[in-house]
Amino acid sequence: MKTIRLILGDQLNQNHSWFNTIDNDVVYLMAEMRQETDYVKHHIQKVVAFFLAMRNFKKDLSHQGHHFIYLELNDPNNLQDLEKVISMCIKENDVEKFEYQLPDEYRLDQQLLQICESLEIKSSCVDTEHFYTTRFELKDFYKGKKQMVMENFYRMMRKKHQIMMINDQPEGGKWNFDQNNRKKWTGQPAIPSEKKFNQDVLEIIQEVKKANV
Structure with missing residues (x-):
């Protein structure tokens, strides 16, 4: 059964059980969408960090043999709306089932429930597997x-x-x-310096500006 699995930008868990096996009938869908950049104002560092992490995630798992549909922000095929993107990919790939991981955000949770109700194919959701607790x-x-x-x-x-x-x-x-934690910090132990990661993000910054995000 040909299946599309949606991965959101905050669900980049390479240890998820989805990736235990490589299946040629499974395609993972990821999209950088204006829907997500525009519903509230975000700091540009957050937007760039999300897109860079998504691209690296897709790159790593593709090298492992998993199949992806990845729509970058300015891709002409990116319809910038989650329901339209999902419907387009299902139609173009003769998909028989749609799957997604439970979102952490109520807004997306409700949207995905509505999308599944409108689909003419089977759909299901699974846990993200990145919390100690289950949803309920x-x-x-x-x-x-x-x-x-x-x-x-x-x-x-x-x-x-x-x-x-x-x-x-x-x-x-x-x-x-x-009670111990309420005591005033005396300066010891010393605060460790931050971890720095050198990343060239100029290309993504230019794409974000081009899209007028």
Whole structure:
């Protein structure tokens, strides 16, 4: 079954289970869209960083053998609207199924639900696999409870993932050290210097300016 899988700009997880196997019937769709640059005003560093990360992600996975449709910002085939881009790619590639990863943003979540309802082919969604929690884990945990104390959820997650735990008790004998964290910083330990990555982003900057983003 020919399948298109959508990857959004904040879903660049090479360890996602989607990429465990190379399938010639699966094509990954990525697009740099005005829909995403224009719905609110973004700092140019954020826009450039997103596009550079998306392009590097596509490049790396293509070298591994995965198949991509990638629409850059000024590509004449880029319709700059998510629903139009998806519909065009489905039609041009005789796709039988559309898949996507659950978005982290409500706006996109609702848009993708509406898009799937309008499609004439099968569709489904999967977890992004980049959070400790599943989408409804917090909601399910507090279901039926009268008090929503974050500390209780925090402790459950510590136990579930065995984070700083010895058997069923917290390492160090305490669940948190909030009192210590409220103390004034004395200058020690020293603040580490930032990590710098040298990247030539002039080409993307010129593309962003050309598009009047």
